[in-house]
Amino acid sequence: MCAAGRCWGRRQRSLLWVMLLAAWEAAWGQLRYSVPEEMPKGSFVGDVAKDLGLQLSALSDRGFRLIERGRTQGRTQYFSLQGKSGRLVTAERIDREQLCERVQQCVLRCELIVEGEMKFYEIEVEITDINDNAPRFREAEIELKMSEMTDPGARFPLPDAHDGDWGRNSLQSYELSGDEHFSLAVQTGPGGDQRPELVLAKALDREEAAFHELVLRAMDGGDPARTGTARIRVKVLDANDNAPVFSQAEYTVRVPEDVPVGSVLVTVTAADADEGVNGQVKYSFKKITEKAAQIFQLESDTGAISLLQSLDFEGDHSYELEVQAHDGGGLFDTAQLTIIVTDVNDNAPEVTVSSALTEISEDAPTGTVVAIFSIWTLNDRDSGANGEVRCSLDGTLPFRLQSSHGSYYRVVTARELDREQVSEYNVTVRAADGGSPALQSSAVLALRVLDVNDNAPVFAEERYSARLAENNAAGALVLTVRATDADWGQNARVRYRLSEGRVRGAPLSSYVSVQAETGALYALRSLDYEQVRELRLWVRAEDGGAPALSSNVSVLLLVVDENDNAPQVLYPPPALAPRWSEAGALVAKVVAVDADAGQNAWLSYELAKATEPGLFRVGLHSGEVRTARSPLARDAARHSLVVVVKDHGRPALSATATLQVVLAESVAELLAELGSAADEAAAPGEPAVSLTRWLVLAVAAVSCLFVAFLLLLLALRLRRWRRQQLLPPDSGALRGVPVSHFVGIDGVRAFLQSYSHDVSLTADSIMGSVLNLAVSEEGRREKVAVGRLVVRSEVWVLIIFQLFFPYVTCAV
Incomplete structure (x- = not known):
């Protein structure tokens, strides 16, 4: 019972160790399988998906790669992974x-790379030996020469057999059959190898038998055994009593692996004291492997060993051979x-990238994995410093190498990326060994940076301005604003x-309006400079990102005046002038205004037609009508003057004014001329009573008009005061525009001052004062309107008053 309990306890411990080992390998992502050699293609090795706990959908959807360590281009791949079943099978027949x-x-060893998860697993497959090779001698026929003087017990080395199998299946024993004169002895070499020797058991007699036939058999330990x-x-x-003797028992030569084919590596020499045939020494290989026999050649007469094919240090570091020298007598x-x-x-070094990205977003955080490769893919098959591999990245790129678990390396981002500066990278992973000169190889990772909407549109100018002539056609192109976005694709639209x-x-x-795609700014209506002098607006440029980014720019549109x-x-x-006036005396003043601005509103006056040429002249810029000479007695009492008023536009526009001038010697004559003018104006045959009634009505109308004007002026003043209380100071669209752009105020003021000086009428003085009060405040729209109204009202009041003043005086 105790023995059974101890046995059960050992089984439990063994099972526990097996479970711990399996858990350890699963934790490190490593599997180990065993498969015998010479299995047919497609033979089952192991269920990788089940052993690693992977879902079959993960292998099929995310992709995988199976890479064998140390496998370079052109070498055979021995395993493959079935994506549907997740099983590892043989891809070729394997010869151990x-x-x-x-x-x-x-x-x-091979590696399973799961592309979508960026994970890797190590898989080891042990190839076990089967007894598929029989022991074989390099020469099937062996000829030995022995002197009949050879003493019994003498030993003669025999060529040993070679078996490609390993362990129990390799060469195990030798047997000799065929003759009683000989026996077999097997010696064990320093490396454990068996060396057969032929032992002379009985003295030879050439006269009795000149030849002896023997069979040497080599057997392995397989089941069944092969021979x-x-x-x-x-x-x-x-009899040959002197055997050849080598100059040294052991020869050692060091040869670089790049020695040319045909070079003599070493020459062995042996001397024989005999003469004749017994003293002629021939050389041959006694012990040499099949691979070495294809590389080295021994000259039988000279003992020179030359090279048949190139050496490869990575294949074999050294060769151990036995050279035999024999004379003609068999010694x-x-x-x-x-x-x-x-x-x-x-x-x-060989660089093979296991897994790599082709695209990366420019907002990827620092440390994002770009590619994975292991040190096995950088395996340099040289030795020492020649096989020490150093990895690096070319250039000053925003990437760095990072050592990962085990023998793996990763290429990760070292800082933030900016697609607007660099949109594509060619990351060169370079591996160099420590040789002199160093050898190196490289692999290039092509990486495209994907755009993120991190740049707002930028206008080509800080602010835009344009000039547009008034009276433009509706839909006219004003200007085009242009903004660019450093992003790409939809983010740059x-x-x-x-x-x-x-x-x-x-x-x-x-x-x-603005065209959404091109940024073209159009005027939707015809603009009038006299109403709108300028337009200030903001244009927003917005990209197509999510979320969208935008920027604004100021646009100033200046309306250009046209004539x-x-x-x-x-x-x-009508103007009054005494006959005693001197040359240059002021007679009247023509007042005109132009609603345009600038030179389009600059006015000039010309006398186009006069009843008496040379008697009057008109000021070019002032519009003042003055006497060119002193009136003469022969000059008519009444004169008609036609004055042309022109602006300076292109083309110039003009207007005409007809002015009636009355010349008189005295006030009585002046009143008489005015009365005659009134009589001419009245209908013929109308009674005086009717004329008087109309004059009284005219005076009443003038008085009422004057009172209404004063009330209107007061109402306008109150309205302006109220608006100043309700609105901010700069609320007017046309504030700050000089009244002189609309009305010839300076000319009106000059005329009224001169006229009030020459005509001593109380009503006229009052009207001039009111007009000066209204005109004195320039710069606002209400004052402009008041100025216009005052001027026009005063003109009509003075006209009526001058026409009817003589008749009013007579009636009084």
Whole structure:
């Protein structure tokens, strides 16, 4: 019972260790399988998906790659992974002796890369040996020569057999059959190898038998066992008492692996004291592997060993050979030859990227994995410093190498990326060994940076301004604003729109519009300089990102004045001039205004027609009518003057004013001329009573008009005061515009001052004062309107008053 309990306890402990080992391998993502060699293609190795706990959908949807360590381009891939079942199967028939010559444990390593998860797993597959090779002798026929003087017990080395299998399946024993004169002895070499020797058991007699036929059999330990045979023919010679002797028992030579083919590596020499045939020494290989026999050649007469094909340090570091020297009498000597191959830096590191990205967003955080590769893919098959590999990245790129778990390396981002500065990267991973000169190789990772909407549109100018002539056609192109976005694709698509605003109480969108795609700004209506001098607006540029980014720019649209308003004559009343006036005396003043601005509103006056040429002249810029000479007695009492008023526009616009001038010697004559003018104006045959009634009505009308004017002026003043209390100071759209742009105020004031000086009428003085009061405040729209109204009212009052003043006086 105790023994059974102890046995059960050992089983539990063994099971526990197996479970711990499986958990350890699963934690590190490593699997190990075992499969015998020479399995047919497609043979099952292991269920990788089940052992790693992977879902079959993850392998099929996310993709995977199976990479065998140390496998370079052109070498055979021995395993494949079935994506549908997740099983690891053989991709080719595997020959253990070809893969792992002289290696006790043959293990193939591969890596499973799951692309979508950026994970990797290590898989080891041990190739176990089967007894598929029989022992074999390099020569099937062996001829030995022995002197009949050879003493019994003499030993003669025999060529040993070679078995490519390993362990129990390799060569185990030798057997000799065929003759009683000989026996077999097997010696164990320093490396544990068996060396057969032929032992002379009974003295030879050439006369009795000149030849002896023997069979040497080599057997391995397989089940069933395999054997190989060699036939030995022993020729009995006459006495030869001196055997060849090598100059040294062991030869050692160091040869670089890049020595040219055909070069003599070493020459062995042996001397024989005999003469004749017994003293002629021939050389041959006694012990040499099949691979070495294809590389080295021994000249039988000279003992020179030359190279048949190139050496490869990475294949074999050294070769151990036995050279035999024998004379014509059958005596021989052996020497040990060791050829050591020294490494030359003839293998560049091999760079193979296991997994890599092709696209990365520019807002990817620092440390984002771009590519994965392992140090096995950088395996340099040289030795020492020649096989030490250093990895680096070319250039000053925003990436760096990072050592990962085990032998893996990762290429990660070292800082934030900016697509607007660099949109594509070619990341060169370079591997260099420590040789002199160093050999290196590289792999290029092509990486495209994806755009993120991190740049707002930028206008080409800080602010825009344009000039547009008034009276433009509706839909006229004003200017084009242009904004660019440093992003790409939809994030760089810019659209334009107007910011909300109002002009003279109307929406800004009723005046101008902007084309969303091109940024072209159009005028939707015909603009009038006399109403709108300028338009200030904001244009917004917005990209197509999510969320969208935008920027604004100020646009100033200046309306340019055109000469579209002709001068308007405000004050051409009948004029009175005494006959005793001197040359240059002021007779009257023509007052005109132009609604345009600038030179389009600059007015000039010309006398186009006069009843008496040369008697009167008109000031070019003032419009004052003055006497050119003193009136003469022969000059008519009444004169008609036609004055042309022109502006300075292109083309110039003009207006005409007809002025009646009355000349008189005295006040009585002046009143008489006015009375006659009134009589001419009255209808013929009308009674005096009717005329008087009309004069009284005219006086009453003038008085009422004057009172109404005063009330209107007061109402306007009150209205302006009220608006100043309710609105901010700068609320007027046309504030700050000089009244002289609309009305010839300076000319009106000058005329009224001169006229009030020459005509001593109380009513006229009062009207002039009111007019001066209204005109004195310039710069606001209400004052402009008041000025116009005052001028026009005063003109009409003075005209009526002058026409009817004589009749009013007579009536009184």
